[in-house]
Amino acid sequence: MHRPRSVYLGRSAVEVTVLRRADRTPVPRHLGSTCIRAAVQYHALLLIVVIAAARPSFSQTYGQAQPPNEQPSSVRGTVVNAVTHAPIARALVSSTNNRYAMLTDGDGHFEFNLPKTDNNTDNRMGHGSSFSGPAHQMWLVVGTGGLLALSATKPGFLDDPEERSQPATGPDGEITIPLMPEGLIKGRVIVSEADPAQGINVQLFSRLVQDGMPRWVQASTARANSSGEFRFAELLPGTYKLATTEWMENDPAVTMPGGQLYGFPPVYYPGVSDFAAAGTIQLTAGQTVQADLPITRQPYYNVQIPVSNSDLNAGMNITVSVQGHRGPGYSLGYNAEKQRIEGLLPNGNYLVEATTFGQTRAHGTVNLAVSGAPAEGSPMSVTRGSSINVLVTEQFTSSDGNGSGSWSVDGRSFQAHGPRLYLQISAESADDFDQGSATLRPPTGPNDDSLVLDLAPGRYRLRVSSARGYVAAATLGGVDLLREALLISPGATTPIEVTLRDDAAELDGTVTDLPTQSATAQGPFGPGFSQAPVWVYCIPLPDSPGQFQQLPVSPDGNFNALAMPPGSYRILAFRKQLPNLPYRDPEAMKPYDTMGPVVHLSSGQKTNVQVRLNSSSE
Secondary structure (H helix, E strand, O other): OOOOEEEEEOOOOEEEEOEOOOOOOEOOOEOOOOOOEOOOOOOOOEEEEEOOOOOOOHHHHHOOOOOOOOOOOEEEEEEEEOOOOOEOOOOEEEEOOOOOEEEOOOOOEEEEEOOOOOOOOOOOOOOOOEEEEOOEEEEOOOOOOOEEEEEEEOOOEEEOOOOOOOOEEOOOOOEEEEEEEOEEEEEEEEOEOOEOOOOOEEEEEEEEEEOOEEEEEEEEEEEOOOOOEEEEEEEOOEEEEEEEOOEEOOOOOOOOOOOOEEEEOOOEOOOEOOOOOOOOEEEOOOOEEEOOEEOOOEEEEEEEEEEOOHHHOOOEEEEEEEOOEOOOOOOOEEEOOOOEEEEEEOOEEEEEEEEEOOOOOEEEEEEEEEOOOOEEOOOEOOEEOEEEEEEEEEEOOOOOOOOEEEEEEOOEEEEEEOHHHOEEEEEEEOOOOOOOEEEEOOOOOOOOOOOEEEEOOEEEEEEEEEOOOEEEEEEEOOEEOOOOOEEEOOOOOOOEEEEEEOOOEEEEEEEEOOOOOOOOOOOOOOOOOOOOOEEEEEEEOOOOOOOOEEEEEOOOOEEEEEEEOOEEEEEEEEOOOOOOOOOOOOOOOHHHOOOOOEEEEOOOOEEEEEEEEEOOOO
């Protein structure tokens, strides 16, 4: 499959909207006073632009009038390779309403002639009018001729994720649509030259940034063919790892009933037995990487671990780590009838962990050694997690904002007052391969003002947000939980302390070095709309308080943050959004140290800053 690059073309006010492929629901994100809204689409970006035909439009807000009675007679452009900028021939450019479609010529060009529209048609909404739909708002102008939506596709190319704001335009209004050449990772699972590993699964893991921290996420799975070959296509530039899954030998010609069982343990590229020690594949746009995986046939033995308190474990998630190093690969299951964990493992030393499902999770661990024979581990005691109280200190200068609300427990409704209404607290696993999380325990009644997190032992990232003021501190036993992991040990009782304040600072700024708009650079959006959006990032320094902020920049280069938590920040400006910015990882942020100034914000202070525009995120 290939993914399209989609753009909408027009002359006046602009609405940038995401339409999810599954339900076509628009999901906008405000980009500032330019009346441009944008968000990331599941498969491809859709830019919705209104084509004006008669009077001056909403773009006059910027002092730029549209010539009267002017309507574009055609839409033309070029589809190019996002890396080499070479034109792409025979790319299919089509409209989503199925009225227009053509292949680009040898120079990557396309052009559609637009029919004339009647300025008095029924779809006219009036000058400066707007209407609301599901989760979005769209501006329309007098004489609207409708919406024109174009998408560009070609096998071997993907939507360019770094060009998702709007298409580039030349002085004559021609559209440039970039497509990213796909990356490929392919290889062969090798048992021996004469015995390919037919049918074994290979997993691909991608290094992604989630909430400012890098972590490994499973991206895809491929099955090796009869020659042991596998292939991952449609890959964007990034960092990847490969691993095989366990593969049990089940050929009746070599497997005797009741005899020794054999299988192939997981192997991690380029041929190691530990995910942490696996090599990384740095894939660039359009690159093809050959990555072979050698696997070794080994005897497998029955293993079992009794669970001593079965009343807690109607369902459990079991993880198996080699020598305590967590990673994907081995698996065991829980037999509720026999109240034990059981399965097959090869020789080795393992850490087996069990976590129950549900709001109040229970957890247990056992070390297991397998050495040439069936093995039984020590009985596992699965104990409920710790109930961690959250103590909130409000250091507000204003008494307004608590309000009231309601909730239901077992069909009964209660009224609520206090911090529960504006304070959101959760804990997410800090481990790459545990997606567990916990939110505040529901109140037990109308007088229950307690804030409690039920957590199994492990490492977590605490997430605290407040609709009133800002989170000045969150600590547990002196550990700064806004920047460091929350460690929960069995039986932990130390409370989390959260401090809230409302004496925030204000930051005003200007981005310098914005490209100058020439008088002839009209573009399909009119003057002022041909410039791509700019984003400013406020990154707290590692040894300073403060909270990450992402700010849109107006067309004149200004930005503003009215409620900045005090602290020291590095201010960065880029031509595009950086969803993979690892702002919580000080080591990964070192390359950005020279890309922007540092500002120091104290309580109630208003500060101005000038920051230069970086042309790249590298």
